[in-house]
Each structure stands twice: as structure tokens, then as C-alpha cells.
Amino acid sequence: MNKRRAIRLTALAVIAALILQAGVFAYSKVVNPGAGSLAKAPQTTESLPVSQVAVQVAAALGATSGPAAASGLNLKELALQSEVSEISFEQFIKSFGVQDAYRTQIEEFQQAGYKPADICTAYDFLYQQFGSVAQWKGLLSAKASGQNWETIFTDYLKEHPQFKPRSFDSDELESLLKAGNFISDDIMIGDRLSFVTGKAFKDLIAERIESGDWSRIFEREQILYSGSPLPRVQITVEQMTEYTLAAGYSEEQVAQAFVLAEKVGEAPGIVIAKLKQGSSEQAVMAESYLKKYAGL
Numbered sequence: 001m002n003k004r005r006a007i008r009l010t011a012l013a014v015i016a017a018l019i020l021q022a023g024v025f026a027y028s029k030v031v032n033p034g035a036g037s038l039a040k041a042p043q044t045t046e047s048l049p050v051s052q053v054a055v056q057v058a059a060a061l062g063a064t065s066g067p068a069a070a071s072g073l074n075l076k077e078l079a080l081q082s083e084v085s086e087i088s089f090e091q092f093i094k095s096f097g098v099q100d101a102y103r104t105q106i107e108e109f110q111q112a113g114y115k116p117a118d119i120c121t122a123y124d125f126l127y128q129q130f131g132s133v134a135q136w137k138g139l140l141s142a143k144a145s146g147q148n149w150e151t152i153f154t155d156y157l158k159e160h161p162q163f164k165p166r167s168f169d170s171d172e173l174e175s176l177l178k179a180g181n182f183i184s185d186d187i188m189i190g191d192r193l194s195f196v197t198g199k200a201f202k203d204l205i206a207e208r209i210e211s212g213d214w215s216r217i218f219e220r221e222q223i224l225y226s227g228s229p230l231p232r233v234q235i236t237v238e239q240m241t242e243y244t245l246a247a248g249y250s251e252e253q254v255a256q257a258f259v260l261a262e263k264v265g266e267a268p269g270i271v272i273a274k275l276k277q278g279s280s281e282q283a284v285m286a287e288s289y290l291k292k293y294a295g296l
Contacts, residue, residue, distance in 0.1 A: 086295040092120050096127060097226030101219045105133060114140045116296040121289040125153060126224045128263050129160070130196045133222040149286035157282070163195050179209050185229045189214060197221050233262045243269070247276050264288035 087095070093103065102123075109119050122139040125131070135156070142152045165188075176187060186208055193214075194201040199221075208214055214227025235258055243254045249272065260281055261271040266288055274284050 087292060089116060089120075089296055092293075092296075096123070097215070097228055098123075099215055099219050099226065102133075102224065105136070109137075109140060114144065117290075117293040118143050120293045120296060121149060123224060124289055124292075125149075125156075125285065129156070130163075130192050131156075131224050132196070133224065136224060149289065150280065150282045153282035153285055154280070163192060165191055166194075166201070176205065181212050182209060183229065186214070188230060189225075189227065193218070193221065193223065193225075196223060231262060233258050239268070243272055247272050249276075260284060265292065 092098070098106075106119055106123075110116060118140055122136055122143070126136055126139065139152055139156065142155075143149065168187075173187065176182065177184065186205070190201055190205045190208060193199070193204055197204075204217065207217055211217070214225075218225050218227055233255075235255060240251055240254055243249055243257070244251060247254070249257070254272070257272045257275055258268045260275075261268040264271070264285055266284075271284055274287075275281070279287075
């Protein structure tokens with residue numbers, strides 16, 4: 001393969017869930033052996049079909065079973081179940097690695113009369129989108145005006161462009177991955193941050209390499225993200241088969257549901273069941289966040 005060719009690989013089996021909206025992309029060559037679930041994945045070729053990627057990665061992970069046999073899935077019963085647990089404010093701060101500047105902002109929002117549950121819900125949603133502090137306040141204002149979260153989330157996603165990963169030259173990626181204290185996630189995080197801020201990817205990456213940390217960069221840019229490594233969503237061959245059969249979904253739809261499940265902390269089967277019954281993704285998020293932050 002010509003090393004100068006720009007590489008973009010559609011991957012629906014091992015994905016960076018927190019930086020994704022509608023597209024499900026990873027970056028070919030963005031693999032750091034020994035530092036994550038991609039390390040044992042077999043070599044893939046450019047523009048490999050989705051189904052082949054799913055099979056290859058799942059096989060490499062050694063997964064042998066899914067949540068239930070396809071014939072035994074009852075989507076109506078699943079939709080009534082929930083695995084979302086209430087969390088305390090301290091757990092919220094710890095789980096998101098909320099920076100000091102944003103803790104101060106939370107205090108200011110509370111003093112302004114915004115409810116703690118709404119503050120955390122808006123933060124949670126925008127964290128997944130790499131949203132800004134200004135957008136955080138905008139969502140809270142919309143909620144205080146009487147709008148519901150499903151409508152607020154839907155409007156937000158309509159108004160903001162979908163993230164599209166850039167095409168990288170393989171030599172550029174190889175050079176970046178040779179930098180000390182640098183992993184594949186940094187490339188995806190830098191690409192996403194460049195997209196939402198309009199700042200040059202190379203400048204952001206250079207700053208990350210020099211500082212060794214994303215957290216302060218995100219604080220300066222007033223983007224709601226901690227800079228932590230991205231969690232991986234794993235889909236086995238068996239799971240893909242079960243849910244494509246039981247729900248009548250395409251592999252792309254199943255993968256999208258798994259990403260959504262990761263975002264809201266639900267079991268993939270429950271999310272698929274809710275979507276199959278007609279709930280929108282925004283409704284699933286709103287319902288899950290309502291349960292998650294009910295005790296605040």
C-alpha cells in the first residue's frame with residue numbers, strides 16, 4: 001500500500017465512544033501495541049468492509065458468547081429494564097475527572113439557581129460531544145425555560161455539525177506515535193478538539209506532547225472533557241449476530257446502539273430494545289440521565 005495515501009478505516013467493533021456522534025470511525029494505524037484492546041487485533045486493510053472488521057476484531061478479543069441467544073431475546077421485556085444506577089455528586093466529579101475550573105462553574109450555576117441534577121445532566125451530555133462551557137449554560141437556560149431534555153438534546157445535535165475525522169497520512173501517524181508519552185487516543189482526542197475549536201491539529205498535538213497532559217488544554221479552551229483515554233466499545237461476532245436477527249437491525253445500527261449504551265451506562269440489549277420500540281436516541285439519553293442523577 002502506498003504510504004502516502006490518506007487512510008480512513010470504518011470500524012464498528014472497537015471504537016472510541018466518547019468522541020462520536022453519528023459516525024463510528026477509528027483511525028487505521030492508530031494502534032499502540034500493549035496499551036489497549038486494539039493491541040491484539042489482526043492487521044486490516046484500507047477500506048475493509050464493516051462486517052469483516054467486526055469479525056476480525058471480535059475474534060482477536062477471544063469473545064465466545066453474547067448476552068442471550070437471538071431466539072430468546074424479548075425486546076419488549078428488555079425495554080422495561082434498566083441498569084442505570086443513581087450516583088452521588090462526588091461520584092460524578094470522580095467519574096468525569098471534572099477539572100477545578102468546571103467545579104467552580106458548577107458552584108456558580110448552583111448559586112444562580114440551577115438544579116444539581118440538571119447541571120450534571122447537561123455536563124454529561126456535552127462531555128460526550130466535546131461541548132463548551134457556553135453551551136453548558138445554554139442547555140441549562142433551555143431547561144429552566146421549561147423545555148425537556150429530549151427536545152434540548154435533539155435541538156443541540158441539529159444545530160451543531162457532525163464530527164468527521166480527518167484523513168491522515170500514514171507517515172504522519174507513525175511519526176506521532178513515536179513521540180514519548182503519547183498514545184493512539186491522543187490523536188483522536190486532538191482531532192476532535194481541533195474540530196470543535198477550529199485550532200490547528202498539529203498545534204494542539206505539539207502542546208499535548210510538550211505538556212504531557214490534555215486537561216489544562218481543555219480548560220483553556222473551555223471544552224468539557226477531562227482528556228482521559230477513550231473507553232472502548234467491544235462488539236463480538238455473537239452479539240452482532242444476535243441483535244441483527246432479534247431487532248432486524250443492520251450492523252451499523254447495532255454498533256450505533258452499543259455506542260449509545262456506553263454513553264448512558266445501559267446494557268446494549270436494553271438500548272436496542274428501546275430504540276426498536278420507537279424511542280429516539282435523545283429520549284434514551286434523557287431517560288437514563290434522569291435516573292442517573294435523580295438523587296442529586
